[in-house]
Amino acid sequence: MSIELKMAWRNIWRNPRRTLLTIAAIAFASMILVFMLSFQLGCYETMINTSVKISTGHMQIQAQGYLKDKKMRLVIKDPDKVSKFLDTVKGIDNYTFRTNGFALVSSDKRTYGVVVTGIDPLKEANVSSIKSLVRKGSYLQEDDEYTALIGELLSNNLKVDINDEITILGQGRDGSIAAAVLTIKGIFNSGIDEFDRNVIMMGLKGFQEIFSMGTSVHEAVITADSLGDVSMIKQNIQNNFLTIKGEESLAVPDWMEIMPGLVQGIQMDLVSGIIMYIILVIVVAFSIFNTFLMAILERTREFGVMMAIGTSPSRITKLVMFESICMTIVGIVLGIIIGSLVTLYFQKHGIFIAGTEDILKEYGIPERLYPRLSLISAVAGPLVVFLITFVSSVFPALRIRKLNPVKAMANV
Numbered sequence: 001m002s003i004e005l006k007m008a009w010r011n012i013w014r015n016p017r018r019t020l021l022t023i024a025a026i027a028f029a030s031m032i033l034v035f036m037l038s039f040q041l042g043c044y045e046t047m048i049n050t051s052v053k054i055s056t057g058h059m060q061i062q063a064q065g066y067l068k069d070k071k072m073r074l075v076i077k078d079p080d081k082v083s084k085f086l087d088t089v090k091g092i093d094n095y096t097f098r099t100n101g102f103a104l105v106s107s108d109k110r111t112y113g114v115v116v117t118g119i120d121p122l123k124e125a126n127v128s129s130i131k132s133l134v135r136k137g138s139y140l141q142e143d144d145e146y147t148a149l150i151g152e153l154l155s156n157n158l159k160v161d162i163n164d165e166i167t168i169l170g171q172g173r174d175g176s177i178a179a180a181v182l183t184i185k186g187i188f189n190s191g192i193d194e195f196d197r198n199v200i201m202m203g204l205k206g207f208q209e210i211f212s213m214g215t216s217v218h219e220a221v222i223t224a225d226s227l228g229d230v231s232m233i234k235q236n237i238q239n240n241f242l243t244i245k246g247e248e249s250l251a252v253p254d255w256m257e258i259m260p261g262l263v264q265g266i267q268m269d270l271v272s273g274i275i276m277y278i279i280l281v282i283v284v285a286f287s288i289f290n291t292f293l294m295a296i297l298e299r300t301r302e303f304g305v306m307m308a309i310g311t312s313p314s315r316i317t318k319l320v321m322f323e324s325i326c327m328t329i330v331g332i333v334l335g336i337i338i339g340s341l342v343t344l345y346f347q348k349h350g351i352f353i354a355g356t357e358d359i360l361k362e363y364g365i366p367e368r369l370y371p372r373l374s375l376i377s378a379v380a381g382p383l384v385v386f387l388i389t390f391v392s393s394v395f396p397a398l399r400i401r402k403l404n405p406v407k408a409m410a411n412v
Contacts (some may be wrong), residue, residue: 030335033381
């Protein structure tokens, strides 16, 4: 350890009360940043995984243009070829095929416009959470063709219940009339009102027959082992399937392209969070600035004596900067430790915020939220605190270079 560092450590404890308050301010800011960043990232991960599990998957394979204009004719003509390739891709957890069509659904009392989705019940259960969301009745079986799952809000609007019949009327892929009578087998509640109000699910084979689809489908819905694998899998599919195997008519939108509203909401929330963090760091910066300015003013005579005996202003400045760094490092380390421990506790037990139940339910988010501690959340905030406190201590330290030794020693 250098002599300057030893002197700096000794000097900061000359006024232990001020030093402890400064360290406490730095530790508090670091702790808050670690916890809040972890909390935000945990909420974002929950929102993404909830949306992915209910409907979209992490990514999809579709016909070019289907994402923006869901026309019946924009199909994957050879799903078996897609399936054989996806079986070879590392990082994929599961996948399934779906078909979609717009239709009018009628009960004895009411008629509504809905999206009818054809699913493979067995594969769908591995990709989405729809099976666990069935609140009344039962989930579809593999051989179910003319039975349906509908959302709780839609069942209320149509005034229907389990085992009641509904009629769907739409247009087939070839332009023919697509009509059928379906028996309601199950009623689900995803927590997302738009989904529960507008979606009917039925067996894939029954959908293909009613809507004249043949064996074609509209999308392959893919879930990855983790969110971090999405870009790698997408690149693999684009490079080795769409290009090499000549499937340029297909596209691979990921969850960010499929759900731009969710991405925009996360970005807006992140910006508001960053603004709050900046305000917090600025408050801490002013505290550090005032602390060091007062310390230097109080030690003006001491610095004058040091200069008079031959100590260079640059060495004194270096000493003062070391004092700043020592306090900052101690505060940041304490903040990271306390913030990480608090985050790990709530990561295990969750946080319930009273009064937010309706808002969370609207987006299908569980009432109990879980922070997610990561290297980014543990380091990013404290690193910003370190940089800001370092910069805040530079100006007071530079005042030393302008000191006149004679005037400084005369200062009482």
